[in-house]
Amino acid sequence: MNKILGYFNKAIGTLIDYILQGFIYIVNFLVSIFSSFRQIIGLMLSMSGCLVLLFIFNPIFFGFLLSNPFILTIIILSVVVPFIGKIAVSYLKYIKYMATEYFYDKADFYLLGRRASFEKMEDYGKKYRDDMERERIKREEARRKREEEEFKKRFENMGGGTYWTFGDYGDFEEFFRQAQQGGGYYQGSYNGQYQNQGNYQxxxxxxxxxxxxxxxxxxxxxxxxxxxxxxxxxxxxxxxxxxxxxxxxxxxxxxxxxxxxxxxxxxxxxxxxxxxx
The missing domain is CATH 1.10.287.110 (DnaJ domain)
Incomplete structure (x- = not known):
């Protein structure tokens, strides 16, 4: 009986996995297509320059758009789909993780005797959100370290000296701009510790x-x-x-x-x- 329940839960998890992954691929494809359309439209507008403004304020131009719903629809979708699509993919990944982890863990329980991580499906969703937040914090910390290291290299290439830490400003470009004020280096003291971790080599x-x-x-x-x-x-x-x-x-x-x-x-x-x- 346990094996039947195990394979049943595994089948449900696999089915959900394939269905949601299919939706994710479709949405990503649509986002890619309409993002390309948006780039083409933006390139056409930038190449046209001021001439475009004349057409925009020309009633004939508006009449042309309104009389061609296909073109108007493409323009609207090129703006809307990339924005909504990215949000949709994020939610689909969240649902996919929550549902598949729940059913796969139940399958493990019946087939291998492993205790499930959580009892309720929403608890897997909470774990997903917590993991994503921790990943966001790690990326932010890595970005700050890269910016500090980049500033250090740029400062050393200008001749060295004493300088304030990145944390004194919180914004890399402002930090670098302040360091060059007055035609020289912004004087202060550098208290940070930089170590070559090898992660960026x-x-x-x-x-x-x-x-x-x-x-x-x-x-x-x-x-x-x-x-x-x-x-x-x-x-x-x-x-x-x-x-x-x-x-x-x-x-x-x-x-x-x-x-x-x-x-x-x-x-x-x-x-x-x-x-x-």
């Missing part, structure tokens, strides 16, 4: 890029997949090749390869690969 390394893309191929995800897509792909692949479930020859080796790929696709390497591209 070697971004052109072909070996890292090749290893990263190979790991993505192993899990069957795109090279630009986020941590949640990678996690879901890993869980599906791990269940498929788990030695307790899959008794076929080579399943154990594949399971180990999947685990190695997932360990390599950690947050730091995801960010590093995105920075390289």
């Amino acid at each position: 070697g971004y052109t390394s072909s070996s890292f890029k090749s290893q990263y893309e190979q790991a993505c191929n192993t899990l069957g995800v795109g090279y630009n997949a986020d941590k949640y897509e990678i996690k879901l792909a890993y869980k599906k692949m791990a269940k498929m090749y788990h030695p307790d479930i899959n008794k076929e020859p080579g399943a154990t080796e594949m399971f180990q390869k999947i685990n190695s790929a997932y360990e390599f696709l950690n947050d730091a390497n995801i960010q590093k690969y995105k920075t390289m591209n």
